Amino acid sequence: MGRTLMENGKYRCHDFVEGHNHEHYIPSTTHMILLIDDSGIRPKAAFEYMGRRAGGRQNLGYTPKDHHNYLRSKRQHDLGYGEAASLLQYFTEQSRLDPSFSYVVQLDMDELITNIFWADARMIIEYALFGDVVTFDTTFRTNKKNRPFGIFAGFNHHRGDIVFGAALLYDEMVESFKWLFEAFLKTHRQKKPITIFTDQDAAMAKAILEVFHGTWHGLCIWHLMQNAIKHLGNLMKNRSSFLSDLKKCVYQYVEEVQFESVWEELWIKYGVENNSWLNRLYGLKEKWVSSYMNNTFTGGMRSTQLSENINADLKDYTKSTLDIVQFFKHFERVVNEKHANELKAEFDARNKLPKNMFSHIKIIKHAGEVYTPKIFDLFQDEFSMVSDCHIKWKNESSSLGEYGVGIDEQEIEFKVECNPSESIVQCSYRKFETFSILCCHALKVLDLLDIKLIPKAYILSRWTRAARIMVIEDSREKRLWNMLIWLPHNVIHCYAVNW
Structure with a gap:
């Protein structure tokens, strides 16, 4: 290119030789560049990959700088109407591809987007089938704007993690959470979960109380233990057993009176009667102590680990320079991977026989036919303890028989009530009420009464092969x-x- 410097300090182009120029990229490879970028692969690694595909860098026809500039231009074009417009354009396109795609956007006084909630058709169906227990977590931050990203997640019938919806929030105040939970219910036809697990965020707890009337709110045990270490770390030094004693209070006791007695012993043993954090925790005992949770279905969930697992997967794809639309695309990919995991679990369930340790026993055969392999394994684990159970006493004077059942070398005894003619079996251990599979104590009584199949009322459809x-x-x-x-x-x- 020939140029002349003029008096005003600017250059004037007077000659252009096209042969000295080169394309910034080969048009036939553009789609590959975009696909690789959407996959979350960084530009340097992407350029190396494209070079290997072309038989060497020299065959690409463009440089790493060209690669970087092309992606920057593409992103600037995508955000040409601003982030909000790009976001709405993305949602519009998703709605065109998926008529059941649902999104709700909250605007502030200046008509700027603050909070966003969305769920596609698959998430809506998943929630209709498996939305009895939900975890919600906002510990993940999206990009350099540091916006809280929230995920509603749960278990499918294979106990794999699934997503019910997601949100980008402006802040974590009570009003934002109230708006979000109301948007969640609107999208899911006002169906409330039986149980929701979150961390100890006070604003979130207040919003749940106001919006999810009748839903039991549980606290994530993992977060609880981390906070215990933070606030009571001085009690855990020098081989102290404080943390293990605290965990016993969480998990070990079935009766409320047992917990209360052991909690008082904990106070006295470690001299923490006046510890403000521990007293606040005790005030929330209905949200984390097993003995106060045995009337609530949790599906075995005790933490927000599902949401955090998805967050961890998302971090593998994201980086601080991502724009909002790129973030959404990466989130789609993570959700699709979760779905692929379920497809594999479903394929294995249909084509592989579960490992049966009691193949000659009818009730185990029945369980293998109705339950998914994961739930069958858990049921079989319970049945494996039946031989260790003993009937310590029984009262069969009425149609509803009563039985005291204990396990070898354990002082704890559980009361089982059973009416074979009406297919009723209930245990004070309350495994069925919280997890919806029968415990070894109830199975012991069924075995005693020669009942060979699981009573129909005690097969929860959400754990079965036919759940969908x-x-x-x-x-x-x-x-x-x-x-x-x-x-x-x-x-x-x-x-x-x-x-």
Whole structure:
């Protein structure tokens, strides 16, 4: 290029030789550059990969700087209308691809976006099937703007983690959480979870109390223990057993009176009667002590670990320079990976026989037929303890028999009530009430009464192989369809099982 310096200090171009120029990128490789960038691979590694695919850097036709500039130009173009407009454009496109895609946006007085909640069709179906227990966590921060990112998560029938919705928040104040929880209920047709687990955030707790009426609110045990170490670390030095004693208070006792007695012993033993943090924790005992939770279904969940697992996966893809639309794309990828894990678990369940340690016992065969492999393993673990259980006393004077059941070398005894004619079996251990599989004490009594199958009332559909079979009413023709709901990618597929 020829140029001349003019009097005003500017240059004037008078000649251009096109042969001296080169393309910033080969058009045929543009789609590859974008795919790699969407995958979260950093530009330097992406350039190296493209060079190997082309047989060497010299064959690419562009430099690392060109690669970087192209991506920067692409992102600037994507955000040409501003972050808010790009976000709404993204949501509009998702709604076009997925008519059930739902999003709610809150604006401030200046009509700027503050809080966002969204859920796709798959998340909505997942919540309808498995939204009985939910965890919610906002410990993850998205990018250099440090916005709180919240995930609603839960268990599927394979006990794999699934997502029910996600949010980007402006702050973590009570009003923001109230708006979010109301948006969550609106999206999920006002269906409230039975149980929700969070950390000890006071603003979040207040919002849950106001919005999720009737939902039991549990505290994440992992966060609780971390806070205990932070506030009471001085009590854990020199091989102290304080932490293990505290964990016993959390997990070990079934009866409330047992917990209260042991908690008082803990106070006296470590001289913490006046510790303000521990006293506040005691005031929240209904949210973390097992003996106060045995009337609430938790599905075995005691923490927000599911949400945090997803956060950890998301960190593998994100970096501080990401714009909001890129972040959403990476989140989609993480959710799709969770779904792929379920597809694999479903394939294995259909094509591999579960390991059966009691193949000659009918109730175990029955469990293997109805439960998913993961739940079957847990049921089989309970059954393996039946031989260690003993009937210490019994009262069969009425139709509802009563039995005292204990385990070898354990002083604790549990009361089991059973009416075979009405298929009733209940244990004071309350394993079924909290997890929805029968405990070894109840199974011992069923074995004693020669009951060979799990009573129908004690098979929770959410743990079964048929958990995704839903009964749907066609209002136009007034008939019921049994449908198997499956959701690969962003498309809902419904396979008719029976008409």
